[in-house]
Amino acid sequence: MQRKIRIKDIAAMSGVSAGTVDRILHNRGNVSEEARMAVEEVLKRVSYKPNIHVSGLSLKRKYRAIITTPDALEGEYWESIHSGIRHALEEFENIRVECQVHTYNQYDIYSCREVYGRIGGMASDADAVIIGPTFKKETVRLCRRLGDKGIPYLFVDSPLEETTPLSFFTSDHYVCGYLLARLITSITPPGSDIGMLQAMRRGDESANTSVLRKQGFDDYLAERKIPNAIRKMLFSATEPEKSDDLLAQFFRTYRNIGGVVALNSRGGIVADYFSRNGISDIKLVCLDLTATNAQGLQNGSIDFLIGQEPEHQGFLAMKTLIEYLVYRKPVRVENYTQLDILTRETVGYYNRFNFAP
Numbered sequence: 001m002q003r004k005i006r007i008k009d010i011a012a013m014s015g016v017s018a019g020t021v022d023r024i025l026h027n028r029g030n031v032s033e034e035a036r037m038a039v040e041e042v043l044k045r046v047s048y049k050p051n052i053h054v055s056g057l058s059l060k061r062k063y064r065a066i067i068t069t070p071d072a073l074e075g076e077y078w079e080s081i082h083s084g085i086r087h088a089l090e091e092f093e094n095i096r097v098e099c100q101v102h103t104y105n106q107y108d109i110y111s112c113r114e115v116y117g118r119i120g121g122m123a124s125d126a127d128a129v130i131i132g133p134t135f136k137k138e139t140v141r142l143c144r145r146l147g148d149k150g151i152p153y154l155f156v157d158s159p160l161e162e163t164t165p166l167s168f169f170t171s172d173h174y175v176c177g178y179l180l181a182r183l184i185t186s187i188t189p190p191g192s193d194i195g196m197l198q199a200m201r202r203g204d205e206s207a208n209t210s211v212l213r214k215q216g217f218d219d220y221l222a223e224r225k226i227p228n229a230i231r232k233m234l235f236s237a238t239e240p241e242k243s244d245d246l247l248a249q250f251f252r253t254y255r256n257i258g259g260v261v262a263l264n265s266r267g268g269i270v271a272d273y274f275s276r277n278g279i280s281d282i283k284l285v286c287l288d289l290t291a292t293n294a295q296g297l298q299n300g301s302i303d304f305l306i307g308q309e310p311e312h313q314g315f316l317a318m319k320t321l322i323e324y325l326v327y328r329k330p331v332r333v334e335n336y337t338q339l340d341i342l343t344r345e346t347v348g349y350y351n352r353f354n355f356a357p
Contacts, residue, residue: 005046013046014038024330040330062096063325068119069132069156070106075291077265077310078132081156084314085130092322106134107237108202113138120145128321129153133160134207154321156313158209166324169317169335171308173209176287176339177216177263183304183341184261184285185226192258195233195250197270202238213263233260235269247273259283268292271301289342289350297347307340307350
């Protein structure tokens, strides 16, 4: 019979102390990246399994997780992340996990503050928190409160500086912006202007993801010395009836628009406007396979769509959380999902529920 691998065996094979191995297994911090990589390599090689007796005891208890993200409306980006979370809970149906979901209006900083304040007051009873961040300062403030209480937290959609999450699951938003720039400039007529769709937000603070994408977008233009003028193109998510007027005013003001790019998942607003107004000579590149974006891609209003695998992000976040709480499995902090370029011809083959690790 094969001898059971012990912590001190892993320590000897990794060239670190048993205490270091224990800290890595239980994610207690104060470990160098070199030591973590050495231990994780040994864990993979020996197929280390947590103590089954500890796991058996853990299976009997009930876990409480708080999930806070922007509003998860049907057919939209954040609903896909919640769908992935639900799928993970189904996969681990033998584990008793009680989830409390608290969503906020991502276009209203005051809504975010109210929800985060509520969570900060009730989080003492939680085993962990999954956060979908939008506003940086508010999220950092919440994370500090959780850290003070010793409550682990994970991010979906975006990591943040000045925080120490257990793990995060996201696409690379800088690369996403870089790719958006490459796509739109490759199909926009030379000499024309490019409209950049941006949301009007209450509180006038941009979303963290939009800031990163804008930086990637601008860097691509600067590196390639692309001269197209970029025109800020506003829409209202809180008052959608105003968006048509805002778009009409934009196109009256800027007569030389040859392409439009969306830095968020709401590009379908422009696609719908184009479809209703018979506009077919302006190129459009959007982000995320939402219901409205898929429709715009299929009817030809959208030329390219970038997918970020939100279902996969949500699934892996909840899966990682359960495996950490119940089995104390080692956790990899940085987890990036792939970016997919979708066209009218390929969207039907896109697997929105790709949950494979």
